[in-house]
Amino acid sequence: MTTLTTAALVATLVLTGAVLLLLAAVAVEHARRGRRLAREERRRAELTPLVYAALDDDEDGAAALARLEAAPASLDDLVLDLLPQLRGADRAALGRLLARRGVVTRAAADLAARAPWRRGRAAALLGNAADPGQTDALTALLADRAPDVRCAAARALGKAGDVRAAGPLLRALARSRRVPAGVVGMALLDLGTPVLPDLRAAVTDPPSPAAQALAADLLGLHGDVEALPLLLGLVADARRPAAVRCSAATALGRVGVPTATPALGAALAQTAVPALRHAAAEALGRIGDDDAIDLLAATVAGGDDAVRAACADALAGAGEEGRARLAAHAWHSGRVGEAARAALSNRPRPRDARVRRAA
């Protein structure tokens, strides 16, 4: 037998041994998993009624809570699954239960763990537990070296509900280790209307253009009438970045006050930035007062293709009056008529985004 054939024989035996080991491991895992899942299901079935009973604000609830404190570890997973679905007193009660069982303390310690997933999971848990004592630790995590952990920390701050986090969240948009606007935006929305002063401050004295654009977007989503002068100033200020002006225009549409119509009309007619014209057209459609409809109807007849389409869509969504004005254009041949017909036949149906989200 040559060296080569000996080596081949040894390699075959080693590989076959590895295959057999893997097969054994798979068989054991398959069998164990089945038993483990059945056991967990049984425990959950036992614990779930106790958890719901513990949410009751009476003697039975207090008794159930006392029994849960000594429950096995699978209770923690059950409570952690339930926590994001709860609000108010129920959430606070379960948060206290987790704190008493040491889950919150362990999670706080895990914020400094080496593995990013441990830090991220710990942040998510603390966010769900809504313990205001953890705000500083979570804020520090906004500058974590792992992007996933930074996002988890931002989401946790939003869920925790401590408005002190608003400033750090807005500043996290501009650091070298930044948190993306989509994540910060949702966290700020989770914090609710108490952060409106911070958002207005971010519009007037922005830590970064990204923060300014996001703050304008969020003020619009909140429909904050008090922010109207600030938003009007942004739309009119040609020195501002286009993204900021677009956000401000969109926000004005969402606030929906007719006093914004002249500024939006000016943006639609005068600016050379297509995205801003588009945003202004959409915003005018949302406001939908007579002046806005006049402006949109005039621009449908005379704008370039992209702006014409945006104005036509805006008119189609601006109630009966807007659709009537559009219908007058729909008889025309050429691009104006085509844009009007497309907007009328493609206007949003009842099952819009809001309905989907609510469902």
Add this chain to the structure above:
Amino acid sequence: MREALTGFVTTLNWTVLGYVLVLDTSMLLLVLFGARRVVTNLRWSGAEGLDRVFASPLTPGVSVLVPAHDEEAGVLDTLAAVLSQRYPLLEVVLVDDGSTDRTFALVAERYGLTPVTPRWTADTVVEGRVLSVHRATTGDPLTVVRKTSVKRRSDALNVALNLARHPLVCMVDADSLLEPDALLKVARPFIEDPEHVVGSGGVIRTANAALTDRGAVLEPRLSRRWLVRIQAVEYLRSFLLGRTTWADADALLIISGAFGLFRRDAVVEVGGLDPRSLAEDAELVVTLQEHLRRAGRPSRMVFVPETVCWTEVPETWSVLGRQRQRWSHGLAQLLWKHRRMVGNPRFGPVGLLALPFFLLFELLGPVVEVLGLVSVVVAAVLGLLDPGTAALMVAVALALGVLVSTAVVAVEEFTFHRYRSGADLRALLLAGAVENVGYRQLHAWFRLRGLLAALTRRDPVWTAMPRTGFTTAVAPAEA
């Protein structure tokens, strides 16, 4: 003369054996690295913030583009799965690409389609003629385009792209079923890394024999056909673990056409999908990589192994042969078109790692494997083969191949554990072993024919796959 022939055949045999061992070892490494990433991702399970992505009004909208040619068997299930996605803002653009069956009639009846004037949002080149555009009257955000077929999937997708309104476009095959959170999961990277991510894809798994109800996969089951079972292992190896590793190395070349999400502006910027390509999904990814990297712009492609799209795979050798021939032909087209990227450090890991790997092991693999089989036969005929040595060499190669397949099934069992029954698990393990005897060799032959078709510059022909539809639990989707 005989001595020279002996030397040549022996060298060839050893070269082929060495090649197969290197190939299988590379696959094993891809599987192991992929498994590591999958385990890490699963540790985040429940803390990824999907509920916040769903609740956020800032989540970007998605236009789902569905090309369909003679898809009456499954199109309603596919649409049901897409339209019931847990995603805040989406629209679906289905393109009936010259179907000769009841594809359009079924969709029209279910969704009460009415003709509308189209609103074009881009003008990528389309060869087929658009016959009409329709919209659902049932309240579903569904637009349907009827067009003449030019026998290319890319043409249908380009029409859909021209109608898409949202900033992200998701391409989904009309014989595929998305899981309810699929869009949320693949869209998450666009929210968490909006400056860099251009494309994102999920896992493709075999849907044949899976129990479904109105587009939802109730119970994944393994088909009784061995050909499908082997493909199930193959998909786990290449589409789950392989792509996970490539994406981790920032060298992902393929986001499957059955389920991929892209930034719409980037796709429009490169002119949509290449109409001449037979591997238009990979072609789009590589074109985007080339275009963006040349311009010094970010071009990150992400793979999300937790996201699942279930799709029908071929159930007969002839259909499988045509499919794999087309893939190989398409890969050859792609590597030729982007040959300047191969080995070019300017294109980062894509140029230095992925493209050379695909050239050496995916494109040229069948040449070496078929040549190896022929040389063994020649050696046996000429009496040059020592049966003992030959058996040992075959045993090494087989053992390594079986180890790779078993490792793949083990990773599946330890992580996702989709196939609950022990019988399915045993069948999967056996399929992984059987794959190395017969299937692998025939597969190499199919791929070699695809390569030859590309080398002889045969006209690319997109052949439709016969559909059998999904196994429904309660009643057919159209009921």
